Amino acid sequence: MTKASKYLIFGGGAVGSVFAWRLQKGGANVSVICRSNYEAVRDNGFKINSVKHGPGVFIPDNVYSTASEAVSNNQVYDFILVCSKSLPNIVNPAELVAPSVLNKKTVLVLMQNGIGIEQYFEEKFPQNPIVPVTVYVDSFQTELGHISHGNTSKLEYGIYKSEHADNEYNKLILEQFEHDLLAGDVESVILKNLQRARWSKVIWNATFGPVSVVAGKYNARELIRDPLANQLVRNAMKELIELSDVVTGEKTTELPPDEYISGIMHFTDNRKNAVVPSMLVDFQNKRPMEHQVIVKNPIDVANKLGIKVPVMETLYALLVLLEKKSLGSDKE
């Protein structure tokens, strides 16, 4: 990989566009698959207003509307960044990307939240390197092709399955990816125990997300400031911290859990704008929520290990029941 890496961004939304832009800025060749904003981006590129990186217009090297169109010229990509939502309860996420994957050397970079997101890709692409990423970015699409971005663009990642992490080819992959990110001014952290980072993020997403929806559309600040909701989020977080400690083989925190959670709450409460969990945004927009990978997969892990997570199980059931009513899928 001495020449510019070739990237395909699967999902040109608020997350994908920011990192695609930075990678191109850093010298990579970047193609993007867009869906709802395809025409806007094809005609005008992305208009990005970023606090961290400044304002800019990002014209991808290619803009495609489908996964197969992205390889219509037999293009082989070095990296495919999967930036779509993971909704395995609706469609296998690996099947969506499959038409773009022509070569077993193509690195599948999974920029998705949740636990167990890798299993779908591992099964479909047993030979491709898989790089799960914990994404930190504060961006949203204000209108089709217009992205507003704050101060954070950071990726934490590693090779899926640590027994492969010392493999020379895999090391080269991570070095190349890091080089491309740093060249675009994206914070890059290569992790050995990347599952721990994923679980840490899930401790937030799998608690604030479901509670914000099932409590009746509360944002994170409202939940923190209501004593009953605050305690409920804490109860759920404690279940996940205990679970994460066992699963990742590393303590989530050296602090007492309640103190650690207080820190999370304090940080969240002090964000300039009240945080609206993406699960609530999806629910409000009548879009399917990522409850499978963010809530159900952790519960399944707990059940396999014989660890009780009654609060999480209750939240999950209610979330799915609410979604059924909301999306009308309870009517046959």
Next chain:
Amino acid sequence: MTKASKYLIFGGGAVGSVFAWRLQKGGANVSVICRSNYEAVRDNGFKINSVKHGPGVFIPDNVYSTASEAVSNNQVYDFILVCSKSLPNIVNPAELVAPSVLNKKTVLVLMQNGIGIEQYFEEKFPQNPIVPVTVYVDSFQTELGHISHGNTSKLEYGIYKSEHADNEYNKLILEQFEHDLLAGDVESVILKNLQRARWSKVIWNATFGPVSVVAGKYNARELIRDPLANQLVRNAMKELIELSDVVTGEKTTELPPDEYISGIMHFTDNRKNAVVPSMLVDFQNKRPMEHQVIVKNPIDVANKLGIKVPVMETLYALLVLLEKKSLGSDKE
């Protein structure tokens, strides 16, 4: 009490009106305090259409609009049937009734659901006999003063605090009440362990009620037939069965809990019309729900005993949070 007993019915709604009617039919003197339907009942009485007791018009001996009006002639009642909802989180239920209680011999018959309903009356009226009742009646008000009633009119009751149960005066009270009920063709069961009956009813009310609301307005049949909801209701019921066994000192059932619960589900599912829990009816009509006595008081009992009820705690928190949004009480 050789002459006709004097009854005051506090709350002439769907529950109070049916039993008031039957008591008068049996020969008692019956006055009723009405609120929303006061004018309709004062002018025309109750029109009752009952499967069990036939059609009828019930003209109370007196109709009042307030608790103090009911004693404006210094009337002393033998029995006051408290048929209003118990909402101690909003107003002390005993304070509402207090203006009608002129004598410490007046029996306070608490026809209210939930756990710990007696404490408010015991504190306010330390000398009056208290008779908690578990009510079984399938009636509703179709329009002001019009009551539709099915096949069930049954009361299970006893003297609050079993150390008083053998007291001669208390025995006479129960005999008189039973006599008056039977004369009106109401099924009457005097219980020694009346808390066990109350808890049995709470096992239904405190699970189907909250879940029907927080899952997004499902009726009981929908909950039973959805595997996730079914399991959630079961999880909650198991917590309460374990708790009830400890609190009442008597097993809820000789069956394995899962089998017992299956029986409840089967019975509920096979009711002619899908059961809409009263908590959901209240929520849909933006009326306060009885979550304090039906959900919170049992949780408080569990906490005192060191018994974990995480599912019930989660449901309770969500119920209160939803109510806040629904009634707008989260806005200051």
